[in-house]
Ligand code: ADP
């Protein structure tokens with residue numbers, strides 16, 4: 001709606017503005033920063049391994065206990081547009097680098113608080129934005145020069161542990177860490193894995209299977225269910241009558257014509273089945289449907305069929321059985337067949353599951369066990385995120401120290417640079433440097449330690465040596481000591497830091513540029529309280 005608003009001219013615009021609620025200038029900036037602060041306040045206490053959990057209660061009363069920043073933000077019902085915008089930033093962080101959501105929200109909010117202080121001192125938002133952009137560019141260079149390269153696969157356990165440490169008790173965590181590392185080493189890419197839940201047992205019973213598990217059963221109860229070794233044909237389509245794409249009208253003048261139509265259809269289906277029988281697969285899997293007549297023919301010929309398998313599963317199945325996915329039975333050749341080690345149907349909590357073990361680990365399924373739905377969901381989310389982190393680590397091999405070390409080193413570097421910087425942006429660069437300290441500070445607070453004392457000590461520890469190693473000094477929240485994070489194995493992917501800095505800077509800058517907020521009147525998304533204030537003015 002506002003898109004139109006700005007395109008209009010003169011009288012039209014004035015008329016439309018009357019129909020909207022509006023807060024402007026300083027007031028708008030203040031309100032927006034307040035919203036960001038409130039959002040950061042909601043997730044602050046979850047940061048780090050000593051962070052606390054949040055209990056989320058959905059509208060229908062379901063309860064979920066989690067420590068995952070992204071889950072909390074995704075589930076919160078939030079009205080303020082700026083808070084919504086920051087939630088989007090956090091979700092992007094989660095979707096692209098799988099970790100660092102809480103940190104991103106905290107840094108964004110801190111950048112805005114510090115900008116507000118400068119603004120009150122009379123510094124224009126555009127100078128602050130420029131300063132922030134400059135600070136960001138320098139930060140990005142700095143983290144690259146500070147990153148350590150670890151060769152393929154080494155230290156994978158450490159990266160996974162740092163990313164996962166927040167969520168679970170130590171026995172469960174160790175089990176998950178080894179399962180995640182094993183998976184990451186085998187599958188190569190995250191989308192080679194399917195995760196499926198099997199309620200019951202304990203999380204430690206979760207296992208990895210080379211192959212695919214689907215909540216499906218064969219098309220007919222008379223088809224063979226259990227195989228050891230065999231061939232599989234994978235069809236990206238179906239064996240049924242094609243629905244016409246255009247509306248056609250056929251005048252039927254004689255009853256025999258209907259029978260003739262059906263006969264023709266059956267003949268076409270038989271032809272397709274003949275093409276399949278020629279290459280004699282044990283199992284046929286289709287993306288679309290299979291006609292009942294075709295099912296009967298397949299069953300008669302001893303071929304077990306599964307239909308309506310989603311494209312992603314079909315591709316995973318093709319990888320794990322080293323099969324080619326064919327477009328139609330007419331094109332099927334023996335070479336297209338894949339091989340499986342076994343195929344069976346199992347009953348899990350009353351639902352039939354088709355379990356097919358493949359021959360290639362480029363397609364795997366993780367079966368998560370656990371006693372209740374909330375636990376299964378939490379494990380699935382953590383596993384999926386941390387697996388993303390692990391695959392990334394395997395691929396790139398560039399890491400940074402965690403435990404607040406990187407943010408502290410960055411902050412110190414920017415402060416030194418700001419001293420030499422000629423121009424009013426230097427104050428904004430200092431503000432940016434200060435904002436980054438929110439991470440070590442919050443880690444200290446969440447561990448029940450004095451944040452000022454810890455920040456001073458961390459700063460002094462990093463300042464005490466001139467080598468690059470000093471940048472690795474961070475804060476181990478398990479022991480409370482300040483030590484070398486790389487030695488301790490508290491390490492993170494560089495991409496997580498890159499993305500967190502990039503998106504929190506971009507969010508802060510775009511919020512600083514807003515000096516006019518317009519809400520359509522009577523729009524239910526106007527945050528409570530704001531409307532009253534507007535009316536008072
Ligand atoms: P985010 O959503 O930002 O990933 P987390 O709650 O996962 O938030 O906390 C991540 C922070 O905790 C990172 O700064 C990471 O370096 C830090 N961290 C993880 N393990 C440790 C540890 N053992 N000691 C100190 N800090 C740690």
Ligand code: MG
Pocket residue numbers: 099100101163166
């Ligand atoms: Mg994390």
